[in-house]
Amino acid sequence: QTVKYTFGLEELEQRLAGYLSVPKVIVVAGDSDELPVVKKELGRAVVQQMKNRVRSGDVIAVAGGTTLASAAEMMVPDPRWQNTIFVPARGGLGEKVEIQANTISSAMAMKAQASYRLLHVPDQLSEDTRRSLMQEPGVQEVLDLLSTASIVVHGIGEAKTMAGRRTTSASLRSRLEEESAVAESFGYYVNQDGQVVHRENTVGLQWDELRRDQTVITVAGGSSKAKAIDAYMRYRPSSILITDEGAAKAILEQN
Ligand code: G3H
Secondary structure (H helix, E strand, O other): OOHHHOHHHHHHHHHHHHHHOEEEEHHHHHHHOOOOOHHHHHHHHHHHHHHHHHHOOOEEEOOOHHHHHHHHHHOOOHHOOOOOOOEEEEEEOOOOHOHHHHHHHHHHHHOOOOOOOOOOOOOOOOHHHHHHHHHHHHHHHHHHHHOOOOOEEEEEEHHHHHHHHOOOOOHHHHHHHHHOOEEEEEEEEEEEEEEEEEOOOOOOOOHHOOOOOOOOEEEEEOHHHHHHHHHOOOOOOOOOEEEHHHHHHHHOOOO
């Protein structure tokens, strides 16, 4: 808390919450683009907010990415995780296995000493395969659980970085550029007005299934993600944004 007042982070939190119309914003000191330790602090803040909101028996949907991998690293056992179930928010999105939603949600659950389910769905599905996989009882069970999630935790990526990091075809990469995609989350790419310009074909939580009665915890930091965070947050439901000083200042400065 002392650190916050020293660096004026509370003021940043309030200004950002007002600008993005998000009920709650948490800003950690530093810029995770410059200092890797800041990403760990983002992860610590995610775990703290999850703990504040969780109730016994809750289903928690967890997406992928390096920021959420930091949150999994910071997870520790606590009575509040009793009887909770961690579920991956989406199937494969062409990422390295360490940062896929399956890996992160199961790692979180194991460290929390809670239960978890896996979503056994490969990347890059055709629409027909996606539909038939969704009928599989094992997949259906996880999708049913996902629809009851009380807490959803996810990151936001910068569109070009995400397309480059994943197995994305050259034609899709140039289409994303033509369509001015700036942000990516849950496999959806959006432009700066929050319009969806592309959706990856995978199963799992869809954006229009996010509910107002859920706690949606969004985490993304680093000044390089300023435009992406802005584009996502102003147009999609989120209860809490956890970001860093670098991103918060860049978002407010660019406007
Ligand atoms: O969809 C968003 C990305 O998974 C965020 O990934 O945390 O590694 O930047 P990142």
